Amino acid sequence: MHLDVVGDTVCAFVTASEMARTGNQVTHHVTPGAASAVVSGGTLPYAEPGLQEQIDCQRAEGRLTLRSFDPTSNMHGVIFFSLQPDQRDHAVQLVDRMTCDADTAPLLVNQSAFAVGTCEMLQSRLRARFPDAVVIALPDVLQEGVALAHFQRPGHILLGCDSEPAELVMRNLLRPFNRRRDVIQVMSSREAEFSKLAISGMLATRLSFMNDMAGLAEQVNVDIEQVRRGLAADPRIGDAYLYPGCGFGGPGFSRDVMSLADTLKGSDLGAELLERVLEINERQKEVLFRKFWRHFQSDIAGRCVALWGVSFKPGTNRIQNAPALALIEALRAQDVRVQVHDPMALDELRAWLGDDSHNVAFCDTPEQACSGADALMLVTEWKQYWSPDWEHIRQVMKTPLVLDGRNVYDPAFLRSKGFLYQGVGRI
Amino acid sequence: MSELPDTVCPSSTRSWQRLGDLGRDFSGITIRDLFGRTADRFSRFSLDVDGLLLDYSKQRLDTDVFQQLLELASECQFQDWRTALFSEAHVNASEQRAAGHWRLRDPQGHPQVAHQLQRLEILADRVHQGHWRGVYGDVVTDVVNIGVGGSELGPLMASLALQDESIQARVRPRVHFVSGMDGSQLGQLLETLNPRQTLFLVSSKSFSTVDTLSNAATARDWLSRHLGEGDALLRCHFVGVSAHPEKMTAWGIPVENQLTLWDWVGGRFSLWSSIGLPVALAAGFPAFMAMLDGAREMDSHFRHADPAQNLPLVLALIDIWNVNFLDIRARAVLPYDGRLKGLPVYLEQLEMESNGKSVDRQGNAVSYHTCPVIWGEVGPNAQHAFYQLLHQGTQPVACEFVAVASRQHRQDLGASRDSLAAQHRLSLANCLAQSRLLAFGDSGEGELEKHQRYRGNQPCSTIMMDDLSPTNLGRLIAAYEHKVFAAAVIWGINPFDQWGVELGKVMSGALLPVIEGEESPAEGLDSSTEGLLGRVRR
Numbered sequence: 001m002h003l004d005v006v007g008d009t010v011c012a013f014v015t016a017s018e019m020a021r022t023g024n025q026v027t028h029h030v031t032p033g034a035a036s037a038v039v040s041g042g043t044l045p046y047a048e049p050g051l052q053e054q055i056d057c058q059r060a061e062g063r064l065t066l067r068s069f070d071p072t073s074n075m076h077g078v079i080f081f082s083l084q085p086d087q088r089d090h091a092v093q094l095v096d097r098m099t100c101d102a103d104t105a106p107l108l109v110n111q112s113a114f115a116v117g118t119c120e121m122l123q124s125r126l127r128a129r130f131p132d133a134v135v136i137a138l139p140d141v142l143q144e145g146v147a148l149a150h151f152q153r154p155g156h157i158l159l160g161c162d163s164e165p166a167e168l169v170m171r172n173l174l175r176p177f178n179r180r181r182d183v184i185q186v187m188s189s190r191e192a193e194f195s196k197l198a199i200s201g202m203l204a205t206r207l208s209f210m211n212d213m214a215g216l217a218e219q220v221n222v223d224i225e226q227v228r229r230g231l232a233a234d235p236r237i238g239d240a241y242l243y244p245g246c247g248f249g250g251p252g253f254s255r256d257v258m259s260l261a262d263t264l265k266g267s268d269l270g271a272e273l274l275e276r277v278l279e280i281n282e283r284q285k286e287v288l289f290r291k292f293w294r295h296f297q298s299d300i301a302g303r304c305v306a307l308w309g310v311s312f313k314p315g316t317n318r319i320q321n322a323p324a325l326a327l328i329e330a331l332r333a334q335d336v337r338v339q340v341h342d343p344m345a346l347d348e349l350r351a352w353l354g355d356d357s358h359n360v361a362f363c364d365t366p367e368q369a370c371s372g373a374d375a376l377m378l379v380t381e382w383k384q385y386w387s388p389d390w391e392h393i394r395q396v397m398k399t400p401l402v403l404d405g406r407n408v409y410d411p412a413f414l415r416s417k418g419f420l421y422q423g424v425g426r427i
Numbered sequence: 428m429s430e431l432p433d434t435v436c437p438s439s440t441r442s443w444q445r446l447g448d449l450g451r452d453f454s455g456i457t458i459r460d461l462f463g464r465t466a467d468r469f470s471r472f473s474l475d476v477d478g479l480l481l482d483y484s485k486q487r488l489d490t491d492v493f494q495q496l497l498e499l500a501s502e503c504q505f506q507d508w509r510t511a512l513f514s515e516a517h518v519n520a521s522e523q524r525a526a527g528h529w530r531l532r533d534p535q536g537h538p539q540v541a542h543q544l545q546r547l548e549i550l551a552d553r554v555h556q557g558h559w560r561g562v563y564g565d566v567v568t569d570v571v572n573i574g575v576g577g578s579e580l581g582p583l584m585a586s587l588a589l590q591d592e593s594i595q596a597r598v599r600p601r602v603h604f605v606s607g608m609d610g611s612q613l614g615q616l617l618e619t620l621n622p623r624q625t626l627f628l629v630s631s632k633s634f635s636t637v638d639t640l641s642n643a644a645t646a647r648d649w650l651s652r653h654l655g656e657g658d659a660l661l662r663c664h665f666v667g668v669s670a671h672p673e674k675m676t677a678w679g680i681p682v683e684n685q686l687t688l689w690d691w692v693g694g695r696f697s698l699w700s701s702i703g704l705p706v707a708l709a710a711g712f713p714a715f716m717a718m719l720d721g722a723r724e725m726d727s728h729f730r731h732a733d734p735a736q737n738l739p740l741v742l743a744l745i746d747i748w749n750v751n752f753l754d755i756r757a758r759a760v761l762p763y764d765g766r767l768k769g770l771p772v773y774l775e776q777l778e779m780e781s782n783g784k785s786v787d788r789q790g791n792a793v794s795y796h797t798c799p800v801i802w803g804e805v806g807p808n809a810q811h812a813f814y815q816l817l818h819q820g821t822q823p824v825a826c827e828f829v830a831v832a833s834r835q836h837r838q839d840l841g842a843s844r845d846s847l848a849a850q851h852r853l854s855l856a857n858c859l860a861q862s863r864l865l866a867f868g869d870s871g872e873g874e875l876e877k878h879q880r881y882r883g884n885q886p887c888s889t890i891m892m893d894d895l896s897p898t899n900l901g902r903l904i905a906a907y908e909h910k911v912f913a914a915a916v917i918w919g920i921n922p923f924d925q926w927g928v929e930l931g932k933v934m935s936g937a938l939l940p941v942i943e944g945e946e947s948p949a950e951g952l953d954s955s956t957e958g959l960l961g962r963v964r965r
Contacts, residue, residue: 283565290564298562298659333558 001025001173002076006069006094008035010046011111011140012082013055014147019080020058022176027076029069031083031090039066047317047344050148077102078169082111082140088118095126095135105132107166110189111140113196119160119189136161136170137189139196144250145315156183160192197257201274204257206241207248208280211287214244214425224425225407244424246379246405247285249321250312285326288377288403291422292331295401296374301335304398306373308366309380311345319348323405324379332359341369343382367392374399381406390417431516432507434788434919438795442499443751449492450752457884458485458866465489476738477724478893479902485866485887486745486825487753496744497734500917505734508916513730519693519923520788526923527689528696528908532723532901539689543701544716546686550666551707551715554626555596562654562663565623568600571616572705573646574630575606575638577694578668580776581904582630582705584769585698585718588900589710591766591837600626602709608638610645617646622653628666630702632694634674637932643678668701693923695777696908714897721901729909739909742888746825746914749886750796755823759813760803762829763858764851766895770829771803774907781911781922788919797918799825807857817865818881826865828889829903830858835894862887 005016006029013035016028030036034045044052058064067073071093077100083090091112100106108126110119123135137160142150154177161167167186171178178184187195210228217224224244232239257278293300312322319325324340328349331338339361340349346362353360363369366385370376370393378385386408394400394417402414404423414421437443462468462484472484472493488496511518518526534541553559557566572582583604605613627646631639643665650664658681667675668686675685686701698706699719707715729739749755760771782798804812806828817824834851836844868883869875892899915922940946941960948960 286564286566293560293564294562297657298560298564298663330558333553333556334560 001078003027003173004029004073004075004079006079006081006090007031007083007087007112008033009082009084009112009140010048010051010144010147011142012080013038013044013046013051014048014142014151015080015082015111017051017054017058017064018148018151018177019173020061020064021054024063024173026058026064028064028066029073030066031069031087033084036068039068045317046144047315048144048147049315054148071097072099074099074101075106076100077104078107078109078173080109080111080138085113087112088114091118091122092125095122100130105130105134107169108133108135109138109170110135111138113140114193116190116193116197119193123189134161134163134166135189136163136166137192137196138170139192141196141199144318145313152177154178154183156185158192158195159184159186160189161186162188200257201277203241204248204281205273205277207243207245208277208284210242210244211247211284211424212280217425218427221427222425223427227425243407245284245407246287246424247281247323247326248312249285249323249325250316250318282326285323286330287424288379288405289327289330291403292375292377292401293334295420295422300331300374303374304337304339304372305331306363306366306369306371306376306397307338307340308342308369308376308378308385309382310340310342310349311380314380314382317344317348319345319352322380324349325352327377327379328360335359337361339363339369339371339373341366342380343384367396371396373397375401375403377403377405378408379405381408390414390419394418431511431518431520432504435503436787436791437499437503437917437919440499440502442495442502446492446495446499446748446752449495450748450754453487453492453753456487458487458886459868459883461487461489462867474736474738474741476728476732476736476906477902478721478896478899479738479906480889480891480893481738481741482889482891483741483745485862485889486748487884487886488745488748492748493735493744496748499747500734500740500744500913503917503919505740505913505916509730509913512912513726519921521921521924521926524923525691526693526696526912527691528693528699529723529726529905531692531697531699532719532726532905534719540700543686543688547701547704547707547715548712550686551704551712554600554708555594555598555711557597559626560663561623561625562657562659563623565621566598567626568598568624569603569620570600570626570628570705570708571603571605571613571620571646572628572630573605573613573639573642574628574668574702575608575636576776576780577697578630578632578636578639578702579604579606580769580773581695581698582703584767584773585703585706585900585904586709587769588766588895589706589714589718589897591835591895592710592714592897593837594711594714596711600708602705604705605642606638608641610642613642613645617649622650622664625650626664626666628668628704629675629678629680630668630704632670632688632692632697632702634667634669634671634678640678647679666704668704695780696923698904710897717897718901718904721896721898721903722905723901724898725902725905725909729906739906740913742906742910743913743917745886745888746799746910747917749825750799753823753886755799755825755886756796757800757802757822758825758827759809759817760801760827760829761806761809761858761861762803763806763854764829764831764834764895765805767829767831768805771801771805773904774803775801777907778911780925780928782915782918782920783927784915784918784920784922786920788921793918793920795918797920798914803827806861807854810857810861814861817885819878824885826862826885826887828858828862828887829892830855830889831892831895833894858889862889 002025003019004027005012008031016026020026030039038044075098119135119137126133139158214224228242231237232242310319310324311317328338337359341363366388400418401420407423411421411426468484473482515525517523530537531540534544559567561567586602603616605616629643650660654660661679662681665680666684667680669675670688670690672685672687688697688700692700734740760774762770778801779798784797785793787793836847864881865885866883866887869881911922941948942963948957
């Protein structure tokens with residue numbers, strides 16, 4: 001089939017290249033932004049394993065064409081769009097201005113995290129020019145770092161589709177990825193949009209709940225790690241998303257929760273719980289700051305911190321809403337120098353800081369970041385941070401204080417190495 | 428230091444005698460008559476000064492009276508005194524100091540003022556950026572101003588007035604005010620606060636005010652019970668504002684958390700100094716500066732405008748005419764905008780504590796009345812409280828309406844903005860209607876029973892602000908300050924001291940041990956106090 005994909009998200013690139021790999025002719029319209037260079041042969045701004053290679057391969061095979069987004073482009077009939085949440089304007093421009101030379105009415109497949117009801121809105125606009133056009137929702141549930149594998153072998157697919165012919169087309173396109181058993185669950189577009197946001201909301205709620213519990217555990221002298229295992233053993237609860245830590249971030253997760261909170265705020269119902277969830281998370285991003293502040297009795301001006309891990313999770317260079325950013329800002333505001341290491345995200349951090357990199361040092365090695373530091377903050381649990389040369393680190397640090405934002409270290413072991421250790425909810 | 432001008436006994440001047448005669452002539456003349464005689468009273472008896480319109484055409488005066496009042500000001504050396512105010516001269520003679528509140532509005536001319544403003548800005552900015560942290564490292568979200576009198580009424584009034592100001596901040600702190608000596612206000616507030624996120628401003632010019640220090644002690648006790656003792660607690664949760672840094676230090680406030688003012692600022696004139704920190708926190712530092720700018724413009728107007736066009740002087744002359752020649756000894760302050768809720772009580776202190784005096788600058792008892800009794804309330808609410816007395820009671824009362832011509836409601840109020848705008852117009856309609864009715868009474872037409880009649884003839888002024896911007900608020904408040912000074916010049920009294928609030932403090936100090944049961948009542952105590960003490964000690 002001849003398909004169009006619009007957008008510059010990881011999901012857009014994955015969808016375009018996977019659809020091409022399964023034999024479709026795909027034109028990918030890349031929206032202006034960090035990824036626009038890909039069109040002219042530049043590299044992806046995402047460190048998604050295997051994705052760049054697959055794009056290159058599909059382009060070489062001739063099934064994937066990349067071009068710059070132009071809302072007046074001629075489209076082929078089935079159009080995926082996976083835009084950033086703040087690019088709703090692009091979607092509106094597209095439905096208002098695109099042309100379509102297909103024999104059948106255009107089918108738009110929205111993968112972007114927009115507010116609930118966006119598909120219906122787009123459909124009614126599009127129908128002003130194409131009376132039989134259909135807009136459906138195929139929410140992006142890809143996990144960064146394993147996005148390709150996830151697309152190829154999805155655990156489930158939410159399809160928000162109110163039209164039978166459209167469902168038939170979609171089932172056909174998704175057939176290569178839906179073989180072992182049928183994982184497609186069909187519902188209305190509104191329901192699919194809402195489900196996607198609710199999934200993120202539920203996961204975020206579990207994390208904020210655990211973070212809240214971790215705070216309490218510290219006060220009553222209980223190790224949250226034991227509590228977490230106890231909870232995970234209960235089959236009604238399960239073990240996913242129970243790790244307390246220094247907050248969640250990322251372009252997808254926190255954005256979806258915010259989008260859901262916004263959706264509910266617009267209604268008269270309000271999103272009391274989700275607002276608290278987000279509030280707890282924002283607070284949690286500063287938990288290591290507070291431990292540092294408390295340790296030095298608020299006398300922290302002029303001190304120095306080693307910060308390990310800037311990306312919002314291991315395996316990516318993305319830093320949107322990452323807890324490290326909140327920490328860096330909080331520390332710099334108190335005149336604390338921050339020595340940062342991250343295996344992939346330092347360039348993104350440089351760009352985010354812009355002209356003002358005052359009191360931030362970018363370090364080539366984790367050990368280098370620790371030199372002269374009054375504390376080591378572990379923020380992103382890259383595997384290479386799990387077992388560093390502690391002897392050396394203790395020698396180069398000014399104060400041997402380890403603040404473990406992901407609870408990856410064994411408190412007893414670190415204490416035996418002469419460190420002062422504080423985790424999140426650990427004793 | 429330059430010499431003070433002579434103090435003239437106003438009642439011995441020619442114009443005072445002449446005004447006495449005019450006052451007697453006016454006893455039978457109504458406001459309705461005055462408007463009947465002169466059609467263009469509004470254009471003759473109104474002033475338009477930079478965003479403030481004063482309409483005093485509904486006062487019981489005419490051109491002759493006004494000329495004589497100006498003559499009185501001149502005979503009382505008004506211009507020389509005004510020059511003295513804007514100098515180093517000790518216009519506050521009983522305390523041997525200048526009165527320098529106007530300097531607070533001119534940081535460029537006064538480096539020490541500029542320095543404190545800069546510190547205030549840094550402090551406010553830290554709170555707004557979310558960088559002021561409690562002892563556990565939490566972002567401060569609530570600020571409690573502990574202060575009383577001038578350390579509360581001005582900042583409270585202005586914070587309420589500027590509540591619509593938008594502010595560029597990650598944190599817009601909730602700003603609370605507590606003053607009550609008995610702690611009931613503070614006790615109630617503490618229940619709603621998170622100690623980790625609360626910053627207290629202990630604000631006292633002398634840093635010896637017992638009301639404030641007892642509230643501050645309670646706050647400190649509350650914090651240390653929740654968060655533990657220590658230097659960090661004071662560093663993270665207390666800011667002090669005072670003219671006496673050594674006392675702040677003794678109390679435990681670290682030097683870097685101290686903002687200062689100076690003895691040459693009177694407490695009730697101190698809104699413009701570091702005492703105004705809560706305004707900068709609630710409405711933003713730019714709004715605070717704009718308020719100072721507006722006040723500086725009014726300083727310049729008061730200093731340079733001709734007496735007949737001089738807004739503060741005209742306000743003072745109206746009061747003097749009403750009090751001393753028409754024997755109207757009460758004035759109601761009636762703002763028709765809920766944001767000016769704090770204005771009446773602010774003016775009660777500013778005017779009554781300044782000019783509630785009966786001894787002139789020479790130390791002689793005065794033979795005439797000085798400051799009237801002033802009270803007030805937001806107009807539409809007062810309509811349901813004491814307007815009955817204004818319309819049909821036996822007391823003559825001068826009424827001062829304060830209205831805001833246009834109001835822009837905040838964007839975030841969304842669809843409610845339209846109905847709120849309609850409410851604003853409704854309130855304005857009430858303001859104009861009430862001042863008409865008070866001045867002119869009912870039309871006299873139709874068959875009305877006596878108890879249904881409105882006799883009118885209550886003199887009214889209206890101050891109409893174009894809008895309630897920080898600049899206009901600064902102009903308005905500075906105009907009242909200078910009005911107080913101008914009236915004091917004519918009455919021959921010192922508006923900058925307040926000896927009448929001292930002795931009560933001393934006497935309470937003597938009674939406290941008796942109430943606590945440590946001492947017996949002193950010999951020869953009056954039977955009333957003895958009886959009351961008996962009930963307390965029972």
